[in-house]
Structure formats: structure tokens, C-alpha cells
Amino acid sequence: MARNVPIHTSPPLFSFPIRMSPFLPKSLRLFLPAVLPLLLQLNAGAHPDKVEDRLLIHFATGSTPIQGDTWEDLTHGVKARVMGQPKLMNIGPAQALVFNGLSDWLLAAPDAATAKPVLPVREMTASAWVRFNDMQPEGGLCGFIQDNGSFEKGWLLGYDQAHFTFRLASSGGNKDGDGVLTNLISKSTVKPGPWYHVTATYDGAAMRLYVNGRLEGESRDQSGDILYPEAGKLTIAAFADSNELEILDGALLEVKTYGRAMPETEIAAVVERNAGLLAWQGSINDDLQFLVRPYLQAASATGMSIMAETNRPAAMTVEYAEIAPLTLTASVPAGTTSISTISLTGLKPHTRYFYRVTSDDGNGNIARGEVKSFQTLPGPADAWAFGLLGDTQRNPDVTRRCADGIFALRPNFMLHVGDVVDDGFAKQQWVFDLFAPCSDLFSYVPVFPVIGNHEKNSHWYYDYFHLPDPEYFYTFKCGNAEFFMVDSNKDVSPESEQYQRLEKALAASTATWKFTAHHHPCWSSDNDDYGDTLKGKPGEPFTLGEPQLQPLVALYEKYGVDIAFAGHIHSYERTWPILNMAINQKKGVRYIVSGGGGGNLEKASPQRAWFSIHVQSGHHFCFATVQDRTIQFKAYDLEGRLFDTFELTKAADR
Ligand SMILES: [Fe+2]
Structure with a gap:
């Protein structure tokens, strides 16, 4: 049955004991025990799964489990302390980590010394997939910053009540001796509801801010190395310096930082690959809709399972028959997850049935699929x-x-x-x-x-x-x-x-x-x-x-x-x-x-x-x-x- 388990641990690629095959040549059998662990690494490495250039931090929901109050990122270079209790939830087509705006955020590094190995020196990129429930004047998604009166150092990818922002101070912009932050503000208006992809880059000469792959802000006021404060913390889902803490009221799917300025074409490619996510505009109050349209599973000569996923849990009914009208029905009530399964049994072998799926959230919202057809599996004498x-x-x-x-x-x-x-x-x-x-x-x-x-x-x-x-x-x-x-x-x-x-x-x-x-x-x-x-x-x-x-x-x-x-x-x-x-x-x-x-x-x-x-x-x-x-x-x-x-x-x- 379909289940929804919040957080899982991924096993290693091969977790079972290594055994020698009698079919391998003897020389190889003697040789393999010593080199096989290396070979397995090579196997994973040689496969075309790219490790990204100068990736510093990579948090992505679901990929690594939160254990206790610690969440290790995918580079294994950062162990964030999880503050509060952010929750892993399905939001439309994505599973995201939801922050409550009050106490949920991630302390990626508590001080400058701990943060240093993953802080970009000059060139940098910070990007996030984010969805807001509410926005605030000085919000933060990821950064290491001090913004205290005239003391302005570090950087922050953040937002205000209607825009994304990127603040950064550099050695070249340090006119007053205690740092000056340039605050880039996106041109377009940002609002609660949809998913956004936001990227900030700095190449040692120019700061740039991209929203959904489009350049929305650029400044050349800063130059040279990033100017960091001696004291500070690396934060995610919050703007936190020595006298402020503004916490995200919304959801994050992914946060990444790099020690290089990502070119516009690469940012555009990331957005292009996730066009479906950006196109999704739903909210909890919207119409019921299929995230995954009805599909067929577990076929046999006398049975067929029909599944579908809606944007929230809903009861599902299948109407079916060998010929219209679809007079037979089977139903399941709304479950705890949004994926529903109906298993039809007692069907005739090698026979076509027409079917239509209807999902109902019980509040007058209905998602109805088209009339489709399936055929039960053939018997031993059939081609x-x-x-x-x-x-x-x-x-x-x-x-x-x-x-x-x-x-x-x-x-x-x-x-x-x-x-x-x-x-x-x-x-x-x-x-x-x-x-x-x-x-x-x-x-x-x-x-x-x-x-x-x-x-x-x-x-x-x-x-x-x-x-x-x-x-x-x-x-x-x-x-x-x-x-x-x-x-x-x-x-x-x-x-x-x-x-x-x-x-x-x-x-x-x-x-x-x-x-x-x-x-x-x-x-x-x-x-x-x-x-x-x-x-x-x-x-x-x-x-x-x-x-x-x-x-x-x-x-x-x-x-x-x-x-x-x-x-x-x-x-x-x-x-x-x-x-x-x-x-x-x-x-x-x-x-x-x-x-x-x-x-x-x-x-x-x-x-x-x-x-x-x-x-x-x-x-x-x-x-x-x-x-x-x-x-x-x-x-x-x-x-x-x-x-x-x-x-x-x-x-x-x-
Ligand atoms: Fe594979």
C-alpha cells in the first residue's frame, strides 16, 4: 500500500557482503577482495552523476535525514543545528521543510571559525527554492552577516515584504573602515503562495540577483574579497546577527552555496529543469487537482490497481465497465497521504475495461480524470x-x-x-x-x-x-x-x-x-x-x-x-x-x-x-x-x- 513516511535514511549503494564468484577467473578472485571497495567507489564515481564545481553547502529536503537536532548537508561539510521543529510537508508537487516564522531555523555554523571552511572568499553564489507563507521587512534565507548601525559586514540572500534581496560587503566597498553593505533588491514583486528560485552571485566585481532565472538586480559598488565580521553565524531560513533574529515563515526545498559566481546560463538551466515546479501556483484553498494523473499498477489476468495523487488527501472513486456507461464503482476514503490506490479484482482475463477516476476532498472540491481504458493481462494461450x-x-x-x-x-x-x-x-x-x-x-x-x-x-x-x-x-x-x-x-x-x-x-x-x-x-x-x-x-x-x-x-x-x-x-x-x-x-x-x-x-x-x-x-x-x-x-x-x-x-x- 502507498505510505507516507516523513524522513528516511538512504542506505549505501551496496550494503551487502562481497562474495567471490566461482565464475570469475582465479587471478581476479584473488585480487578482488583488496580492491573491491575501491571499485565500488569507482563504480559510483564513474557513473555520470556530476559533483558540482566548488559546491560549498547543499541542503535539500528528504535527501539526508534530520537526526535529533542535527541535519548534515549533502556535501557532508556542514552539520546544521535544527532550531525549533521545522516540518517536512508536501506542498503541491514538492516535499519541503516548513518553518513556522517563530522558532524554526537552521544554525549551519555557530561561529566564524566553524563557518570558515564553507564561506566563499571572493566569488560566490547562494541559491534557494523558497515559498513564503508571509514576508517581513528583513528576512533571510542564507547568510553570514552583521548589520549593526554603521558596522556592516558579510552577506545575506534574503527578502523584504515584497522582494528578494542580496546584501554583501567587500574589501573594495569598505570606504568607512567598518564595512558597507550594498542591498540589491529584485525588480519584480514576490508574494506568498508560489515557489520561487532565487540566486545571488558575486564575482569580485559585480553583485547580481536572479529570480526564476531572470536577472533582476546588478551592482558594481562592491569589489575584491568579501568582508567578513570576526563574529557571526552561518544561518539558513533566518536573518540572524548579534542583535536581530528574523525567521522564515514559509518553506524551503533546497539551499546551495558555491565558491564561484554561477553564470546566467547555468542558473537558467536549473530553472528550466524545474519549470513544472515554478508553474505550480496552488495553495491549500485551491481547487482539488491531480498532481499525478491516474495510472495503472499491479496488473494481473483478473486484477488491476489504479492510482493517482491529488494536491491534498481526498477520497477516490473509480467507475469502470467493459462498455459505457461505467456502471461499476470502487472507492477508497481519503487517507493520510495524497496518493490513493484502488485495486479492482475479479476481472475477466485479457479484457478491455473503460475507467474514470474521481477524487473528492469532502468540501465540494472534485478532480475528475478523463475516461481511459486498460486491459487485463493475457492468459497462457494468448500472444x-x-x-x-x-x-x-x-x-x-x-x-x-x-x-x-x-x-x-x-x-x-x-x-x-x-x-x-x-x-x-x-x-x-x-x-x-x-x-x-x-x-x-x-x-x-x-x-x-x-x-x-x-x-x-x-x-x-x-x-x-x-x-x-x-x-x-x-x-x-x-x-x-x-x-x-x-x-x-x-x-x-x-x-x-x-x-x-x-x-x-x-x-x-x-x-x-x-x-x-x-x-x-x-x-x-x-x-x-x-x-x-x-x-x-x-x-x-x-x-x-x-x-x-x-x-x-x-x-x-x-x-x-x-x-x-x-x-x-x-x-x-x-x-x-x-x-x-x-x-x-x-x-x-x-x-x-x-x-x-x-x-x-x-x-x-x-x-x-x-x-x-x-x-x-x-x-x-x-x-x-x-x-x-x-x-x-x-x-x-x-x-x-x-x-x-x-x-x-x-x-x-x-
Ligand atoms: Fe543506476
């Missing part, structure tokens, strides 16, 4: 098809093209092999970067996901997806096939609970086709995730895939898995059938990596891997059709051009 997508991450334009391409081929369902978003804790990414571009597809076609590393085991994955128990691992049947969905972030060693569940399920399966899906690949030609194939690094082994998943390879071979699907590597790769570390056309397991749904692209090693039949870098999606003992598999680029295909007919003894 059927499925789409395959991976690593959509944070690229909604590409994801939309992939989703449209898959939908155009009319699959019975879709597999998503993980990294559905870039940061699993950033709620707005689920709304704008996954569900918005996939809205049409997901309203007609149920999606079966596995969890990637970018989901960070966030509760949002389990909230937004309605999966069979125990959720991190599950199986489902379609036609004459069974799918085994594995969490490759978790332990898959033979002693692990997941391995034993998987082995039991594989052993019990009577399906003609056995397919597995998990995020990380057992085999990959990638040029830098599994050893540096371009320049080489001393002592670094080439593993050509995730060594930790080798127990799965043994299981797949033992139980005759036909195809193992994965993502994580942002390209496409199909292997020859593999058995016992060799190509075996009769009894081998095929592996397909499809991580082309949006994440930054990756390339293959310059040398061909022994197992690879087709490797190709590029955004893409896949589609497969199954009839009796024959499968046709196809891979398409964003233009809809077929770039790989194969047909496989199973022999009677497999």
Missing part, C-alpha cells in the same frame, strides 16, 4: 507484448519520447529497469520527470518497475508503485511467462533472503518463458563503470559487469532463465547466450541492458567484450512480442528507428 525502458532519471523530454514510442506499439505492460528518477527523495522529480512525461502511457499501460540506485530506497518508490509483497522483490505472470523482479541494490549472495526467495520462485515456476529484471547488469561492456578501459588504472580489475551479481548468473543458468533485463548503464547492450562463462547457443542465458530512457549517455569499451553481440550508445526503448515458444525483440532509437532485433524460438527441451 502478448511488453515495452522496456530504463534509467529515465531526469530528462523528461527524452523520457516523453520513449514513453510515446512504447505506447505507439501498444504493449500489454511495460518493464522499467530502475533509476526511474535522479534523486528518489526529490518528490518533484517523481511528479515532473517521471509521471508527467509518462502520463499517457501509464494511464493505458501498467508499469512494473525494479528499484535502481538513484531511488536511494526512498519511501516515494514504495508510495508511488503498488507492488506485490515484499515489494523490493516480486514476481508476476503474463501469458506463458513469469517475470522475477529483483532489487540489485540489496544482497543477492546465496545466504540472502532475496536469493532464497528468487531460487524458490524459479524452482517452482512452470512458465514457458522465465525473464528476470534488476537494475544493475551482470554483464556490461561499459568503458568506465567496471574498470577504466580507456587509460587503465593501476591495480584496477576489469569485471565487465557487477561482480556482486554473479550468484544470480549461477541461478539463471541453473533454472534456465531466458533473458535477464537490466539498466544502470546508459546505453544498449545484448549478449550472446551465456553458460559457464562461455557462449552457448543452446542453453545460454541472454542478457539485455537497456538504460536509455533519459540519463546521460555512456559508451562502451574500445575493445569488444567476449559476450557482446550488440552494444550501442544512445537514448532508446525496447519492445518484445511473445507467442507460444517464439519471442521477437526489438530496440528503437528516439526517432523510432529499429537498431537491433532478434527472434528466438525455444526448443521443446528448454
Whole structure:
């Protein structure tokens, strides 16, 4: 069931014990224990997840938990003391930290000495995503400042009753000997209600203030190094100096500072990527609306779950029928969260139903979806098809093209092999970067996901997806096939609970086709995730895939898995059938990596891997059709051009 848990701890990428595979060459088996921790770091580092240049402070809601009265930022350079009790709350499409205007704020550093390592010296940027409940004459979002009579030193990204402000004092502006603050004021009017992105920059010669990516203030009155007071504190959600404390009455999504002046183009790109958040203008009193339009989950031959998210908790009703009028109904009352699930049961197999979702907040506000349709999953004698997508991450334009391409081929369902978003804790990414571009597809076609590393085991994955128990691992049947969905972030060693569940399920399966899906690949030609194939690094082994998943390879071979699907590597790769570390056309397991749904692209090693039949870098999606003992598999680029295909007919003894 969908749940809403306020704060979660992210587990490390791989938290399970490292075990050696008997399939690895002996030299590698002896070598790996010493270097594997390094390899795992490399694996995370080589993946195209950028560490931003000269980032000093990065607080973002949900990403790291508040523990007691301490909140560590994402750079791990700052441990803020949490004053009062700011609350993590859903505000429209985002989950934000809400400050009460009276006692809630963050003391990022209590004195100058503690703050010094993260204070910019000359060039700087401070940015925030903020939404006001109320505004005040001298408000602060982030800064280190003293503004006491003629004593004016430090800097503050802040606001007044109708504008954003940026105050800064520098050595070049220090005409009176005790500092002079220049106060830049935004041109446009700022008001309570919507989300804003505000950025202040100083490059040693000019101060600039940007609101929602637009330059709204500039001054050249200051120059040289920033002039800091000897005493002060680094604050967030407050303006605090030695004689004043003004606390934010509103919400923050993110606060970042850098030791460089961010150029306008970079600021504009940040805003562009979050256009959906800026467009959201709702408040608690507004009409009820869908944040995530109705979508399909947990399909079976006789059941379908329908989910939707509204901008506040509401009761949900589904009207449905095989043909209009929609005479059947199912309802759930308003829950504690805004995500609702209705599971329809007792449906006819391989049958189309029309449906419409209506949400009602009980105060006369209604959100009503369009009439859509779904089809229950086919039975063992039917022909059927499925789409395959991976690593959509944070690229909604590409994801939309992939989703449209898959939908155009009319699959019975879709597999998503993980990294559905870039940061699993950033709620707005689920709304704008996954569900918005996939809205049409997901309203007609149920999606079966596995969890990637970018989901960070966030509760949002389990909230937004309605999966069979125990959720991190599950199986489902379609036609004459069974799918085994594995969490490759978790332990898959033979002693692990997941391995034993998987082995039991594989052993019990009577399906003609056995397919597995998990995020990380057992085999990959990638040029830098599994050893540096371009320049080489001393002592670094080439593993050509995730060594930790080798127990799965043994299981797949033992139980005759036909195809193992994965993502994580942002390209496409199909292997020859593999058995016992060799190509075996009769009894081998095929592996397909499809991580082309949006994440930054990756390339293959310059040398061909022994197992690879087709490797190709590029955004893409896949589609497969199954009839009796024959499968046709196809891979398409964003233009809809077929770039790989194969047909496989199973022999009677497999
Ligand atoms: Fe990944």
C-alpha cells in the first residue's frame, strides 16, 4: 500500500557482503577482495552523476535525514543545528521543510571559525527554492552577516515584504573602515503562495540577483574579497546577527552555496529543469487537482490497481465497465497521504475495461480524470507484448519520447529497469520527470518497475508503485511467462533472503518463458563503470559487469532463465547466450541492458567484450512480442528507428 513516511535514511549503494564468484577467473578472485571497495567507489564515481564545481553547502529536503537536532548537508561539510521543529510537508508537487516564522531555523555554523571552511572568499553564489507563507521587512534565507548601525559586514540572500534581496560587503566597498553593505533588491514583486528560485552571485566585481532565472538586480559598488565580521553565524531560513533574529515563515526545498559566481546560463538551466515546479501556483484553498494523473499498477489476468495523487488527501472513486456507461464503482476514503490506490479484482482475463477516476476532498472540491481504458493481462494461450525502458532519471523530454514510442506499439505492460528518477527523495522529480512525461502511457499501460540506485530506497518508490509483497522483490505472470523482479541494490549472495526467495520462485515456476529484471547488469561492456578501459588504472580489475551479481548468473543458468533485463548503464547492450562463462547457443542465458530512457549517455569499451553481440550508445526503448515458444525483440532509437532485433524460438527441451 502507498505510505507516507516523513524522513528516511538512504542506505549505501551496496550494503551487502562481497562474495567471490566461482565464475570469475582465479587471478581476479584473488585480487578482488583488496580492491573491491575501491571499485565500488569507482563504480559510483564513474557513473555520470556530476559533483558540482566548488559546491560549498547543499541542503535539500528528504535527501539526508534530520537526526535529533542535527541535519548534515549533502556535501557532508556542514552539520546544521535544527532550531525549533521545522516540518517536512508536501506542498503541491514538492516535499519541503516548513518553518513556522517563530522558532524554526537552521544554525549551519555557530561561529566564524566553524563557518570558515564553507564561506566563499571572493566569488560566490547562494541559491534557494523558497515559498513564503508571509514576508517581513528583513528576512533571510542564507547568510553570514552583521548589520549593526554603521558596522556592516558579510552577506545575506534574503527578502523584504515584497522582494528578494542580496546584501554583501567587500574589501573594495569598505570606504568607512567598518564595512558597507550594498542591498540589491529584485525588480519584480514576490508574494506568498508560489515557489520561487532565487540566486545571488558575486564575482569580485559585480553583485547580481536572479529570480526564476531572470536577472533582476546588478551592482558594481562592491569589489575584491568579501568582508567578513570576526563574529557571526552561518544561518539558513533566518536573518540572524548579534542583535536581530528574523525567521522564515514559509518553506524551503533546497539551499546551495558555491565558491564561484554561477553564470546566467547555468542558473537558467536549473530553472528550466524545474519549470513544472515554478508553474505550480496552488495553495491549500485551491481547487482539488491531480498532481499525478491516474495510472495503472499491479496488473494481473483478473486484477488491476489504479492510482493517482491529488494536491491534498481526498477520497477516490473509480467507475469502470467493459462498455459505457461505467456502471461499476470502487472507492477508497481519503487517507493520510495524497496518493490513493484502488485495486479492482475479479476481472475477466485479457479484457478491455473503460475507467474514470474521481477524487473528492469532502468540501465540494472534485478532480475528475478523463475516461481511459486498460486491459487485463493475457492468459497462457494468448500472444502478448511488453515495452522496456530504463534509467529515465531526469530528462523528461527524452523520457516523453520513449514513453510515446512504447505506447505507439501498444504493449500489454511495460518493464522499467530502475533509476526511474535522479534523486528518489526529490518528490518533484517523481511528479515532473517521471509521471508527467509518462502520463499517457501509464494511464493505458501498467508499469512494473525494479528499484535502481538513484531511488536511494526512498519511501516515494514504495508510495508511488503498488507492488506485490515484499515489494523490493516480486514476481508476476503474463501469458506463458513469469517475470522475477529483483532489487540489485540489496544482497543477492546465496545466504540472502532475496536469493532464497528468487531460487524458490524459479524452482517452482512452470512458465514457458522465465525473464528476470534488476537494475544493475551482470554483464556490461561499459568503458568506465567496471574498470577504466580507456587509460587503465593501476591495480584496477576489469569485471565487465557487477561482480556482486554473479550468484544470480549461477541461478539463471541453473533454472534456465531466458533473458535477464537490466539498466544502470546508459546505453544498449545484448549478449550472446551465456553458460559457464562461455557462449552457448543452446542453453545460454541472454542478457539485455537497456538504460536509455533519459540519463546521460555512456559508451562502451574500445575493445569488444567476449559476450557482446550488440552494444550501442544512445537514448532508446525496447519492445518484445511473445507467442507460444517464439519471442521477437526489438530496440528503437528516439526517432523510432529499429537498431537491433532478434527472434528466438525455444526448443521443446528448454
Ligand atoms: Fe543506476
